Amino acid sequence: MSTELNCIRCGGAETQRLSVAYESGISDINTSGTTTGLFASGNGLGIGSGSTRTRGTAQTALSQRAAPPAKKRYLKPLLLMGLLLPFILPYLFQAILPGKIGNVIAEVIYVGCLLGWIAFALRYNTQQWPPLKAIWDRSFICLRCGTTFQPDGH
Numbered sequence: 001m002s003t004e005l006n007c008i009r010c011g012g013a014e015t016q017r018l019s020v021a022y023e024s025g026i027s028d029i030n031t032s033g034t035t036t037g038l039f040a041s042g043n044g045l046g047i048g049s050g051s052t053r054t055r056g057t058a059q060t061a062l063s064q065r066a067a068p069p070a071k072k073r074y075l076k077p078l079l080l081m082g083l084l085l086p087f088i089l090p091y092l093f094q095a096i097l098p099g100k101i102g103n104v105i106a107e108v109i110y111v112g113c114l115l116g117w118i119a120f121a122l123r124y125n126t127q128q129w130p131p132l133k134a135i136w137d138r139s140f141i142c143l144r145c146g147t148t149f150q151p152d153g154h
């Protein structure tokens with residue numbers, strides 16, 4: 001099968017698979033190297049080396065455009081909610097329902113939010129994300145006008 005597909009919008013032949021465009025833009029900046037330098041120690045001068053790693057800062061615009069659909073994360077949102085909600089919810093519910101009942105409701109909502117996110121993320125990642133990823137897998141991007149398209153979708 002040929003990978004030469006013309007853009008559905010401008011007809012240009014310079015098209016690339018999205019996954020290829022994405023990865024080639026990443027590899028440019030996902031570099032590691034060694035830095036060697038002189039250092040002064042108690043015994044005199046020495047030569048030291050350390051590894052440097054440059055990552056994520058120079059991703060090309062094309063690569064960003066070609067990024068695959070993201071899965072919903074668990075840890076970061078849960079940590080964020082877990083840390084922030086205990087500050088927000090009690091005040092909110094004490095304002096509406098002062099006393100113990102407000103605290104109980106705040107705790108129920110708190111647990112509900114965390115469980116709700118897990119349920120939402122799980123559902124998204126198992127049901128909505130796979131077809132999006134499948135579309136991404138067979139998508140192409142036009143290097144001339146930036147249109148993304150599926151060769152079988154027209």
Ligand SMILES: [Zn+2]
Nearest residue numbers: 007010142145
């Ligand atoms: Zn085009």
